[in-house]
Amino acid sequence: MNLLASPAVRMGISISIATGLYGVSFGALSVTSGLTFWQTMALSLLLFSGGSQFAFIGVVAGGGSGIAAMSAATLLGMRNGIYGMQLNALLHPTGWRKYVAAQLTIDESTATSSGQTDPAEQRRGFWAAGIGIYVLWNLFTAIGALAGSGLGDPKQWGLDGAAVAAFLGLLWPRLKGREPVAIAVVCAVATVIAVPFVPAGVPILVAAVVAAVIGWFSHGRSDEGLEPDVDPYRDRHHHGRQDSHSPGRLSPGASSDERPGAAE
Amino acid sequence: MSLWIWLLIACALAYAWKLVGYFVPARLLEDPRMSRVAGTMTIGLLASLTVVNTFATGQSLAADARLGALVAAGVALALRAPFLVVVLAGAGTAALLRILGWN
Numbered sequence: 001m002n003l004l005a006s007p008a009v010r011m012g013i014s015i016s017i018a019t020g021l022y023g024v025s026f027g028a029l030s031v032t033s034g035l036t037f038w039q040t041m042a043l044s045l046l047l048f049s050g051g052s053q054f055a056f057i058g059v060v061a062g063g064g065s066g067i068a069a070m071s072a073a074t075l076l077g078m079r080n081g082i083y084g085m086q087l088n089a090l091l092h093p094t095g096w097r098k099y100v101a102a103q104l105t106i107d108e109s110t111a112t113s114s115g116q117t118d119p120a121e122q123r124r125g126f127w128a129a130g131i132g133i134y135v136l137w138n139l140f141t142a143i144g145a146l147a148g149s150g151l152g153d154p155k156q157w158g159l160d161g162a163a164v165a166a167f168l169g170l171l172w173p174r175l176k177g178r179e180p181v182a183i184a185v186v187c188a189v190a191t192v193i194a195v196p197f198v199p200a201g202v203p204i205l206v207a208a209v210v211a212a213v214i215g216w217f218s219h220g221r222s223d224e225g226l227e228p229d230v231d232p233y234r235d236r237h238h239h240g241r242q243d244s245h246s247p248g249r250l251s252p253g254a255s256s257d258e259r260p261g262a263a264e
Numbered sequence: 265m266s267l268w269i270w271l272l273i274a275c276a277l278a279y280a281w282k283l284v285g286y287f288v289p290a291r292l293l294e295d296p297r298m299s300r301v302a303g304t305m306t307i308g309l310l311a312s313l314t315v316v317n318t319f320a321t322g323q324s325l326a327a328d329a330r331l332g333a334l335v336a337a338g339v340a341l342a343l344r345a346p347f348l349v350v351v352l353a354g355a356g357t358a359a360l361l362r363i364l365g366w367n
Contacts, residue, residue: 018346025351039271046275051310056274058313063322066270070277076309077278079302084285093286102282158358161333164317165354168337169347171310180307187308188315195320203320204312211308215301222296225303 003128008121012112012128019050019108020136022166026053027144029163032154033061037145044141048134049106051170052076055204058163064201072201075208079226083110090114090122104130174225183225187211329361 003009023044030040035057043053052073059069084105087093090113093101104126113126151157175181187207194203215224318334319325336357340350 022347022351025348035267035271039268042271042275046272047278049278051306052274052278055309055313056271058317060267062316062320066267069267070270070274072309072313073274074277074281075305077281079299079306080278081281081284082299082302084282085288086285088286098286099283102286103279105282105285155362156359158329158333158355158360158362160317161330161336161358162351162355164314164330164333164358165337165340165351166347167310167314167317168334168354169341169350171307171314172341174303174307174310183304183307184311187311191312191315192319192325195316195325196323198323200320200322204309204316207308207312208305211304212301214308215304216297220300221303222300223303224300225305225307226299 003124006121006124006128008112008116008125009128011115012109012125012130012132015108015112015129016132016136019133020140022050023137023140024144024147025162025166026050026057026137027141027146028148028151029054029061029144029159029166030057030141031145031148032151032159033057033163035060037142037149040141040145041138044138047073047077048103048137049077049080050137051107054163054166054170058167059201059204061160061163062200064204065199068199068201068205072204072208075205079107080105082226083107086110087113087126090119091126101126101130104134106130106133108133179220180224183211183214186214328367329358332361332366333358 026044027040030043030053031037035043043056047053047056055076056069056073059072060066064072084102087101087105087110088098091101109126109130112129113122116122116125148154148159151159154160171184175184187210190210191203191207194206198206314334318330319327333354337350337354340353345353
């Protein structure tokens with residue numbers, strides 16, 4: 001069949017372009033945070049999860065230690081385990097495909113796949129978005145890293161402001177409703193209180209512990225915060241072509257009766 | 265050199281998280297608390313990273329041009345600007361405020 005006729009593939013391509021492009025900002029910020037070109041590329045090639053990559057360089061830029069940077073990136077990567085569980089139930093990859101699928105498991109590929117209802121389309125959406133983003137994200141990371149290393153004083157170009165904007169941009173789509181906003185505010189306050197008392201980088205881990213405790217003991221939506229940075233089906237929400245129940249909304253933790261392929 | 269080591273450990277652990285989902289029996293992870301903690305921690309970490317990058321310089325706190333970047337990014341996001349435009353708005357505002365003399 002003609003792959004371009006598949007809505008999931010077309011969605012995968014457009015999400016790849018939108019996400020891949022902001023690899024430029026990651027590449028430029030990474031080299032101006034003090035990482036080398038190849039350290040920057042290693043993050044995009046091997047770690048390959050936007051939020052965790054920005055977290056790693058954000059801690060390094062703030063003067064934090066390597067272990068603090070690693071810890072922040074790792075804690076932020078936990079949600080990919082939840083996505084992997086959901087995608088495994090949707091796509092049932094076998095053999096070597098499982099290992100490749102795991103590396104491509106990120107917010108956007110999960111959202112592109114789970115926003116479809118037909119199993120074949122779910123599969124096509126995942127691979128189109130996953131491979132497309134992987135290729136473009138790395139390409140644009142390299143472009144950003146090469147451009148960033150020739151910039152001179154990063155502050156003169158406001159690149160520290162770009163990092164602030166990037167983190168707010170990653171947070172923003174997850175703040176739907178009162179509860180996530182409250183969690184964000186509590187963690188922001190905990191961070192500010194911790195900054196003068198602990199080494200750079202550690203306040204972020206303090207906030208992670210606070211957030212984990214809130215998540216463990218409170219009873220809210222189980223998919224709180226599990227939103228892609230770029231919602232692949234956002235335009236569809238606006239045009240109202242599908243039902244109003246947010247079809248593109250990612251719900252890896254939705255109750256098992258809603259989850260396609262649940263093993264019960 | 266030691267940054268390389270932590271960087272590669274971070275890469276290995278990131279891949280390990282991703283693999284866990286594919287290999288651990290779904291029943292073990294079905295506890296909705298796991299996905300809830302993953303979600304609230306994502307929100308908490310990103311909120312914390314936003315605040316640290318805005319106000320912290322090492323162990324001291326300051327309100328400088330980065331605060332302008334935060335406000336500009338918030339306005340851009342409220343206007344539904346794409347991610348790259350949000351980042352450029354943050355950079356442009358911080359750079360402009362520094363030219364105007366606010367560090």
